[in-house]
Each structure stands twice: as C-alpha cells, then as structure tokens.
Amino acid sequence: MTADVSPGRAPATSRMTGLVAAAHAGPTLAVTVLAVLLAVAADLGPGRVLLVAAAVLTGQLSIGWSNDLLDLQRDRRSGRTDKPLVSGAVPVGLVRAACLLALAACLVLSFACGVAAGAVHLVCVAAGWAYNLGLKSTAWSWVPYAVAFGCLPVFVALAGSTTPPWWWPVGGALLGVGAHLLNVLPDLEDDAGTGVRGLPHRLGERWIAPVATVVLVAATAVVVVGSSPPVALAVAVGVVVGGLAILVVGGRGRLPFFAAIGIALVDATLLVVAR
Template identity: 50%
Template sequence: MPPTAASSALARACHPGPTVAVTLLATLLATSAGAGPALVAAVAATVLTGQLVIGWSNDLVDRDRDVSSGRTDKPLVRGELSAGLLRRAVTAAAVATVLLSWLLGWVAGGLHLLLVVGSGVAYNLGMKATAASWLPYALAFGTLPQVAWWAGGSGPVGWAETGGPSAAPWWATLAGALLGVGAHLLNALPDLAEDERQGVRGLPHRLGAARVRRLAPLLLLAGVVLAVLGPAPGWPVGPPGLLTLALAAVLAVLAWTLPGRAPFLASMGMAIVAAAALVVS
C-alpha cells in the first residue's frame, strides 16, 4: 500500500472528529489554565496520541461487528487498511503516549494514562455494552481539566510562567464529566437500533431514544450552568455569562421540542457551548 494511501486510511480510522475535538478541548484548557506555549504543545501532543490509541483500538475491537453491519465507512472494513498495520499504529501511539505523558509530570501524566486513555480503552473492550457505559466518558472528560491544570508538575516541561501547577477546581471536573456523559448519549443516539442488533446494550440503549433525547440536553445544560457559575457562584452574572446561559437554555428547549433530526443538532450545539464555557471559565 502506498504511504499516502496508508496515511489517509489511518487518519480516517482514528475517528477524526472526536480525536480533534478532545485534543482541541485539552489544548484550550491548558491555555486557559495559564500554561506557556511549550507546555500547551506538550498537552496537545500527549492528548492527541492518547486519542489515536482509543480511536484505532476501537476499530480493531469492533472489526467483526463492523463487517457484519456493513460499515463501509471504516477503512478496515473496506480493506484499505490491514489489521496488522493498525495494530502497529496502536502500539506506536501507545508508546508515544506514555513518553509524552512523562513530559507533563507524574500527576498529569498518570491521570491522562489511567483515567483518560484507560477509560477509552476500557470502553472499547467491553464497557460500551454495559449499563456503566457512561462511566468512561465521565472519567475521561472530568479528568481533562485536571490534566491541563496539573501539567508540568514534575516533568521536564515546567510552569515557569505561572509559578507552579495546581488542581483544577471541583466545578471544572464536574462540568467536564457532565459534558462527557452528554456526549456519550449523543454519540450513541444515531446507532441505537444497529447497536442493539449487534448485542451492544449500553446505558443509551437501555434508556431508549426518547429518554436519551431528554436527558442529554439536561446534562449539557447543567454543565454550562456549572461552568458559568462555578468561578464566581451567585449573582449577578456578567453579560457574557448571561448570554451563554440564555443560548444554552434556548438550545435545550429546541432539543426537547423540535421533531426529526433537529434535537440532535441542537444538542450538539449545546455540547459546543458547554465546552466553550468550560474553557473560558
């Protein structure tokens, strides 16, 4: 296989949407926490390689299920990518993730390896089909602010600009967890019927589409409220905060009331608002 074709197939097999979104979120969180350029780059590279491990291992684990489902959007199913090459890519990404996590210090690096990457791999290996399918998302997204805040604690890349690392506030962790669970529900929603046919019965499948459509916007709205009110609890809230709350509330109402695909799109909009609120706060 030509190198360009292999690279293209690997890029499409890594679940590029979530991979880029999570990496961007972690990068912006590190920036908002006061990290300098070198540390922000280290956080971005570390989280990117970790997401590659999660995305590529997902396609390896789900290969047989994807074949039986006719998932022709998957390079591994289409034969554009061999299982051997994908296994080597996962191994290389895993090694890079461990080495890069070391740059962030033992606290941030350990949190990233155990609770971000570890949660994603555990989801791929079977938790997706259990009632606790929400837990890996809650742990991973809730841990991202902690990784950003603690980065550089004892590693080669330090916090000269900020005087040292510290733990992220509790509300940032909880808001991240709410965003993660909401994202999990939204991500599963389009494939509920096919997943059930394949024997995958995670929390969204047990709740059913109607309940998922109600619960996901509620969780995302709660995440926005925490991100806006957490830094300075109480009133009055400044104009940017009020605008963010109003936008999230409008999107939640749309997600609860509109027919067809509109609720899914409105909920996705809320996820973006929740992520932005978490970064800005």
C-alpha cells in the same frame, strides 16, 4: 463477511487515509483541541501546550484505533463497509502497529508533563480503552466518558503545576456524559444489530437527546456557578442554553439532536473561557 483486501494493492495515500479514518479523526481532533484550549486558558507556556497536545493526541489515537480493531468482527457482521478495516482500505497489521506505537508515545509524553499529571492522563486513556473493551455494551457505558472528560482538565492543570478549580472536572465530567449520549445516537441501528446495549441504547432514540440536554444544562449550571461570570454573561448563557433546551424537547426531526450539540458547544466554550 467482507474479504480482506491485500495491503499491497492499496496505494500509500489510500492506506494513510484509511489509517486516519480508523483513528476516529473527528472525536480525536475535538478532544485534542479541547485540551489545547484548556492549556491556553491555564496559562501554560507554548512548549507545555505542545507537550499536552501531543500526549492527548497520541492517547486519543490509541483509543480510536483500538476501537476499530476490537470491533472488527462486529463491524464485518453488520456490513460496515464504511469502516477502513472492513473495506480493506488499511491493513489490520498497520493499524495494530500504529495503535501500539501511539500508546507507547502517550506513556512517555504523559509523564513528561509530570508524574502526577501523567498518572491522571493515563487514567483518561485507560477509561477510553475500558469503554472499547466492553463497558460500551453495559449500562455503565457513561462512566468512561465521565472519568475521561473529568480528568482531562485535572491533567492540564497539573501539567502547569497547578490544581484546577472544582468546577473544571465536574463540568468536564457532565460534558463527557452528554457527549457520549449524543455520539451514540447516529449508530443506534448498527449497534442494535451487533448486541451493543450501552446506556443510550437502553434509553432509546426518543429519550437520548432530552436526557443529554438535562446533563448538559447541569454542566452549564456548574460552570456558571463555579466561575461566577458577569451577570450579563450569565444571563446571556442562560437564555441561549434555555432556548436550545426548548428546541430539544419540542423540536422535530434532527433539530433536537443539533440543539443538544449546540448546548455541548456552549458548555465546552464556557469550560475554556470562564475562569
């Protein structure tokens, strides 16, 4: 077990860096940016876009911090010194306080977008917390991602007092499942050592990228069918996604993983620009 480092010995800048890292900055930023792009695509005004961004950011921060707090003992046992709480780069009390503050802010900001919109966004956040609280270790680990990514476009649309087209939540849910499968891939060994057995772990490293590709290609098809883009654009998307899918199935090394990420980026772009 790694000993705690006294919070008083860590410079303020180091603690802030650790706090950001413990929030899973990459995924937090990615989801927030996706929400902003969806808000812009839904023609929300600048003030509304900022409100949506703030609600999503605080919700994602609470999910990220709760993840590291709940996994602290597991991360210590597996020697995850890259984790700020394990290395002592940031005090546990500071992360706990930040998590609760973010959750409270998310509650206020979400309902500031409207009662219906706020309720939907809290479902998104609750799904993330449910994943952290135990669903990540079950065969149902994909459900929180499907719910959160499927509800996110609904929240954005309701924040603008409109309803989203059917393919926004369906495409978002499929994108979320694909993202879950790919996101777990780099941590398979560490997770195996600590007893985490979500859907990706049950599939195994060999099948994660191919299954993720099937899901992501399905998301592409849903968005293309739903948005009915010009034929030339639909053909171009089909060629790009088809080529990437071939690389996933036939590629070697890390190529299948990066090709699957490419399909996810195409899906996210389509979800935003195709209306």
